[in-house]
Amino acid sequence: MPVNVKDVMTQRVISVGENTRFKNIAELLVTHAVSAVPVVDSDGHVTGVVSEADLLHKEEGRERFHRENCPPPQTRPDQGPEADKARGKIARELMTAPAVTVSMDASVATASRLMEHHGVKRLPVLDGHGHLAGIVSRHDLLKVFARSDRDIEREVRVDVLVRSLWMDTSRVQxxxxxxxxxxxxxxxxxxxxxxxxxxxxxxxxxxxxxxxxAWDRDDTPAGGRD
Structure with a gap:
C-alpha cells in the first residue's frame, strides 16, 4: 500500500507558542539539534515556523540597521518585513508565515513536492482538525526507499498486477x-x-x-512489432 506522511513523520514535535522569546527559541534549536520549530496558537493551530535562518536574519538585520555608521533615520531602510523581523523579540514577530504544512494523510510524494517547491527541509503535519500532529523531514521521506525488496515485490505482484490491473500474471516474472x-x-x-x-x-x-x-498482440494506436 502507498506510504503516507503519517507513516514516516515524527510524532514528538518541538514547538513554541507565539509569545516564546528569541533566546528560548534559540536554546530549543540548539538543545534538540533541529533547524526549525513550528509556532502554534492557543488552539493548537500552526501559524508559522521559526528557523535558524529567521534568528540569524535578526542578527544580520541588527547589524544592518543599527551599526554605528548607518544612515540617518530619515534615509535608513528600516521599514518592511526585513526590518520588522530584525526588531522581533518573540516567535510571532520572528516567524515565517504562513507556514507550509501538509496533511498526515497526504502521500510522501506530495510532501516531497511541497518541500521542493517551497525550498524547505521539513513540514509541520496537520491532523484532520488542522492541529499539529507531527513533523516530517526530508530524512523521513527517504524511509520509503528502505523498504525491503520482498515488500516491494509483494506489492507489485498483488496490489498492482492482480488487484489493480486484473492481469493474468502466470507468465510474468x-x-x-x-x-x-x-x-x-x-x-x-x-x-x-x-x-x-x-x-x-x-x-x-x-x-x-x-x-x-514481451507481448502477444500490439494494441497501441501506432501499431508495433512483437
Whole structure:
C-alpha cells in the first residue's frame, strides 16, 4: 500500500507558542539539534515556523540597521518585513508565515513536492482538525526507499498486477534487487505492459523499473512489432 506522511513523520514535535522569546527559541534549536520549530496558537493551530535562518536574519538585520555608521533615520531602510523581523523579540514577530504544512494523510510524494517547491527541509503535519500532529523531514521521506525488496515485490505482484490491473500474471516474472524491479515474461497486450510499468514506478520504494516484457498482440494506436 502507498506510504503516507503519517507513516514516516515524527510524532514528538518541538514547538513554541507565539509569545516564546528569541533566546528560548534559540536554546530549543540548539538543545534538540533541529533547524526549525513550528509556532502554534492557543488552539493548537500552526501559524508559522521559526528557523535558524529567521534568528540569524535578526542578527544580520541588527547589524544592518543599527551599526554605528548607518544612515540617518530619515534615509535608513528600516521599514518592511526585513526590518520588522530584525526588531522581533518573540516567535510571532520572528516567524515565517504562513507556514507550509501538509496533511498526515497526504502521500510522501506530495510532501516531497511541497518541500521542493517551497525550498524547505521539513513540514509541520496537520491532523484532520488542522492541529499539529507531527513533523516530517526530508530524512523521513527517504524511509520509503528502505523498504525491503520482498515488500516491494509483494506489492507489485498483488496490489498492482492482480488487484489493480486484473492481469493474468502466470507468465510474468517479477524480480526486485535493491529497489530495482525487473519485469520479464509475456503479457497478452502491449498496452498492458506499458500501464504495468507506469504503475510500478509509482510504488513507494521503487528506485527504477527494468522492462523486459514481451507481448502477444500490439494494441497501441501506432501499431508495433512483437
Amino acid at each position: 517479477v524480480a526486485v534487487q535493491d529497489g530495482v524491479v525487473t519485469l520479464s515474461g509475456r503479457m497478452i497486450l502491449q498496452r498492458d505492459t506499458q500501464i504495468a510499468v507506469w504503475m510500478i514506478r509509482q510504488v513507494d520504494g521503487v528506485v527504477d523499473v527494468v522492462d523486459e516484457l
